[in-house]
Amino acid sequence: MTHVYFHCSNVKNVFVDRRGAVVGDLAEARDHATRVVQSLINERSFEDWRDWVLHVSDDQGDELFVVPFTSVLGKPN
Template sequence: MFHLYFHCAGPGELLIDRQGAEVLDLIEARDRALTLARTFVEKAYGTRDFADWHVYVSDDDDDEVLLIPFSDVMPTIH
């Protein structure tokens, strides 16, 4: 079990996760980060550009564990 923090960052903005969450492994941490990014994109779809945003997942020492770009969950045009 790991205690990780899921911060969101974009150009000129940083949203800090001060509580964090317990996850079993990096797969669960990645899934949680993708869900967080997806929630932001869905709630502000069409009103905000998240192309340069990412979820920065860190441990208690603020060491980067994962970096998930919001673009991984953004709709694509075919």
């Protein structure tokens, strides 16, 4: 089990995850990261999420991987 954090950023803003989540492996961390991105996208807001990236880091602060929001959003219409 590993404690990981899911920070979101774009060129103007950074949302820091102070709670994180305990995951069993990288696949579980990836699935959780996708759910975080989907929940933010689905919130009722005027935010354009296309330039946002979710950074997944371990409890030492080392970045494990990133998830661009565009990978969840898909192609624009």
